[in-house]
Amino acid sequence: MTGSDSRPPTLEQVANYAGVSRATVSRVINGVQTVDPELRRTVERAIAATGYVPNLAARSLVTRRTDSIALVVSEPENRGYETPFLTRMFTDPYLGRVTAGAQEVLRPLGIHLVIFLADPPARPHLLRYLRQGHVDGALLISSHVDDPLPAQLVDLGVPVVLSCRPGQPVNASFVDVDQRAGVRMAVDRLAARGRRCLATITGPLDMPAAQDRLSGFEEAVAANGLPKGVHVEGDFTRGGGERAARRLLEEYPQVDGVFVANDLMADGAQRVFQEAGRRIPDDVAVIGFDDSTAALECHPPLSTVRQPVEEMAGEMAHLLLTRIREPGRSPRSVIFNPELVLRASA
Amino acid sequence: MTGSDSRPPTLEQVANYAGVSRATVSRVINGVQTVDPELRRTVERAIAATGYVPNLAARSLVTRRTDSIALVVSEPENRGYETPFLTRMFTDPYLGRVTAGAQEVLRPLGIHLVIFLADPPARPHLLRYLRQGHVDGALLISSHVDDPLPAQLVDLGVPVVLSCRPGQPVNASFVDVDQRAGVRMAVDRLAARGRRCLATITGPLDMPAAQDRLSGFEEAVAANGLPKGVHVEGDFTRGGGERAARRLLEEYPQVDGVFVANDLMADGAQRVFQEAGRRIPDDVAVIGFDDSTAALECHPPLSTVRQPVEEMAGEMAHLLLTRIREPGRSPRSVIFNPELVLRASA
DNA sequence: CTGAAAGCGCTAACAT
């Protein structure tokens, strides 16, 4: 018969089975080196025979570790985006890349990664979850300027690392890409191809990343000696990119080059430009940001500013691990360099 | 100063502070009714004053519950999909709907939901995670016929509920939509609009859901007295839909109606049909499956078979909770009715 | 190198 015998085997049972003390079994399990090889083998057999698995609660009651960390995706409030939070999260390839990058460093260390989605109603839950000690720390993807979560977690003493420059200064490490440098590459490229009427479709301007990309755009346009560009605000979704592109075409029909603050919106925008009869890149050149999978699915394939998201997530994981191990150490931020990836759209 | 004082307050400290016994504090925390209201207030003040939060490890060591459950998304092996697992998961709105539906029933109960993505390398981790008792049970999204995970979890005694009919029979509850009935509605509609040359773009045929939709299609075509339809296999992604549509156009240029096994592929397919100069729905009528957000973002908006995914996920949560509470009870499956949603594409 | 024993923080009988 399979299934749950009344209760899983305990350390004690394994010890009895092997004819040793609990301490010895514990040592074997935890890979302590000072155990007689002979005994170790006996114990290992006993473990296999009983199908023993350590009880997390008991263990972490004493070690105060759970060997798992949370990837928390936060959204401070519902500001009437067209697309609800969860749909957005599960529609943007970005999160998948973050997960992959973090897994890569955590997995070899035997540390579990779980994902926690924290829209406003989930907020109290998240706080409880973290304080109760389900995990040892959190990678926090928080993209809004006024998200109180980063500060709250820091105040709570939860080890945390942020995915980008926080809106308000917070005493925590973060990882980011050099946004302005990335945008600069995009605009320089547009200019080099002879585009003079530039515009940008931004992300939600209550996100630091969106702000950085917009101001980077304006700087770069000026640096190229071009007329001040136009901007319309989007929401980082494909649909939002379409809406923004329509507005852009109305407000600034002579546009011939556009920097779109992420690939998903660029995809939507390209569709709209084409439906309006503009050829890409001949009539309008388009450059996105992220180099996500969406960039390849675009028609035509999208030139874009590559963010090394996986690497960045891996670095977040490292920073978090050292923060957990050495709570005293002061926070650091790591900035990555972007890269321009040229395809057909510009 | 904020941050982690050496250690968080314990029950004992709260009890001392309030001048009562640990048991009383415990009762207040757990909402036991038989506590003098006066005392209760004293205790509550003490809790607030000390900033006490129960220690999960200690509690679940004795209760054997964690009040959290995992949403596990499983992929048995990498069968050379174009798109990697994590990207697929974070690109398809389906998962967001599942999460939302499950949250809705779990949240009021104070139960946490964490997401665990289990591609092949993560598999051993998942097993450990579950056996260690990080969670009380799992909602398992497993869509491949030969995924061993459902059976493994059942054998391990982990309470589990499946998101659709398992490939091999497994002693666990599951929730599904009546796939054939849904496809039937779609095909009937196509036939009613006078389409005679039908085709379908399927999901990966190693998924039960894809199989059901294909055989449902064939049955429905026959039932409508139409010539045997054509099918090409897709992979449930937007890009896969495009590739499949291209093949379809080559193999069966006279096609005038197509049932696409999910909305994401339908979106891709529509793009390809249009690029090939076919008008939708006049030259080719298209019906998708899911009624996900992608259906609304399509051009033209997609007629589709609606699956009540949120409700289904809620039901999964209920089934899991009763399975956790009454491990003895025998599994049940709940089948939901689909619904045809008519928009512009057919 | 191994065993004995204490204790992590909490809940749940049991006694009062």
Place this chain on the structure above:
DNA sequence: ATGTTAGCGCTTTCAG
């Protein structure tokens, strides 16, 4: 209605 007490299963000194 409240307090006392005995563990839950594990790690970790401390002896030996």
